[in-house]
Amino acid sequence: NAGVMQNPRHLVRRRGQEARLRCSPMKGHSHVYWYRQLPEEGLKFMVYLQKENIIDESGMPKERFSAEFPKEGPSILRIQQVVRGDSAAYFCASSPDAEETQYFGPGTRLLVL
Amino acid sequence: SQKIEQNSEALNIQEGKTATLTCNYTNYSPAYLQWYRQDPGRGPVFLLLIRENEKEKRKERLKVTFDTTLKQSLFHITASQPADSATYLCALDSAGGTSYGKLTFGQGTILTVHP
Numbered sequence: 001n002a003g004v005m006q007n008p009r010h011l012v013r014r015r016g017q018e019a020r021l022r023c024s025p026m027k028g029h030s031h032v033y034w035y036r037q038l039p040e041e042g043l044k045f046m047v048y049l050q051k052e053n054i055i056d057e058s059g060m061p062k063e064r065f066s067a068e069f070p071k072e073g074p075s076i077l078r079i080q081q082v083v084r085g086d087s088a089a090y091f092c093a094s095s096p097d098a099e100e101t102q103y104f105g106p107g108t109r110l111l112v113l
Numbered sequence: 114s115q116k117i118e119q120n121s122e123a124l125n126i127q128e129g130k131t132a133t134l135t136c137n138y139t140n141y142s143p144a145y146l147q148w149y150r151q152d153p154g155r156g157p158v159f160l161l162l163i164r165e166n167e168k169e170k171r172k173e174r175l176k177v178t179f180d181t182t183l184k185q186s187l188f189h190i191t192a193s194q195p196a197d198s199a200t201y202l203c204a205l206d207s208a209g210g211t212s213y214g215k216l217t218f219g220q221g222t223i224l225t226v227h228p
Contacts, residue, residue, distance in 0.1 A: 004156075031214055042220040043157070043202065056215055091156050098214035101147065104156035 002027070004094050004105035012111045019079040019086070021108045025094030032075045033102060034060075034067060037089040046090075049075060082112045115140045119203060119219040127227055132190040134222045136203035139184060141217075143205040146179055146186050151200045151221065160201075161188075193226045200224070 005024040013019050025032050034046040045059040049069040060067065064082075069075040079086055089109050093102035120135035136146070145164045149157035163170045163179045163186070170177045176189040190197050200223050204216040 033214065033216070035216075035218075043204075043216075043218040045215050045217065048215055058215075093156075095214060101159045101162055102214070102216060103159065104149075106156050 004092060004103050006090075006092050006105035006108050008108060009106060010109050010111070012113060013082050014113050015083055016081050019082050019110055019112075021077040021079075021090050021092075021110070023075040023077070023092030023094075023105060025075070025092075026096075026103055029094035029096050029103070031095045031098055032069050033093045033095075034075075034077050035091045035093065037091060037107075039088070043091065046077070079110075082110075084112050086110060087112045115217065117141075117203065117205060117217060117219040119201075119222045121222055122220070123223045123225070125225045125227065126193055128194060130193055132193050132197070132224055132226070134188040134201050134203075134224070136186040136188070136219055137184060138205055141184070141205055145206055146177075147204045147206075147216070148175075148177060148186075148188050149202045149204060149218075151202060157202055190224075195226045195228050198225050 004026055007022050030051050032049045035043045036046055037043050047060045047067045048056040052071050064080045066078045089107045091104050091107045093104045095102045116139045118137045126132050145162055147162045148160045150160055151157045161170055161172055161177045163177045174191045178187045200221040202221045203219045206216055
């Protein structure tokens with residue numbers, strides 16, 4: 001059973017460009033979570049999704065950030081018009097149920113030049 | 114406001130000793146608490162989950178305690194090995210509301226086990 005997959009593993013963007021981060025949850029998992037880890041800081045919750053629904057986006061900036069988890073395909077975290085402060089490691093996690101253990105992917109390291 | 118604190122940023126111990134890491138929280142009523150391990154450049158890996166009605170949980174050389182009165186969890190690694198060197202994160206989930214599954218993480222403790 002493959003683990004949580006994220007791609008790309010590393011992403012370099014210039015200021016003003018768009019960043020698209022993909023997450024394929026573990027097989028059988030319908031709950032997806034996105035977290036951000038800034039340099040020298042802890043993991044911060046961004047958004048929690050189930051298939052086709054955003055359940056909790058309280059940790060996601062109101063502007064420029066969006067997330068989706070379509071019926072088919074991976075979950076996407078989209079950052080429009082990136083700024084240097086968006087440089088961070090973005091982790092996706094999945095679980096079979098909301099109260100179960102979360103399994104994390106390897107992360108996408110975004111660098112904004 | 115809600116707060117989680119892991120007692121020390123870094124902990125250095127000798128191989129074979131027991132490592133004890135602390136996680137304190139305020140203004141939370143967690144349904145459960147989890148401990149994760151994170152190695153440099155990698156995602157967190159789940160270690161143990163303990164529920165609010167459980168006092169202690171064990172898994173091989175790992176032991177977690179959960180004191181909801183003190184609002185504290187202790188994480189122990191017995192017979193520590195250099196391979197146990199990593200950052201250890203505690204994470205809380207709150208009961209009630211609509212945000213089941215939303216984890217709030219502590220800042221982590223960097224454990225180094227010296228041979």
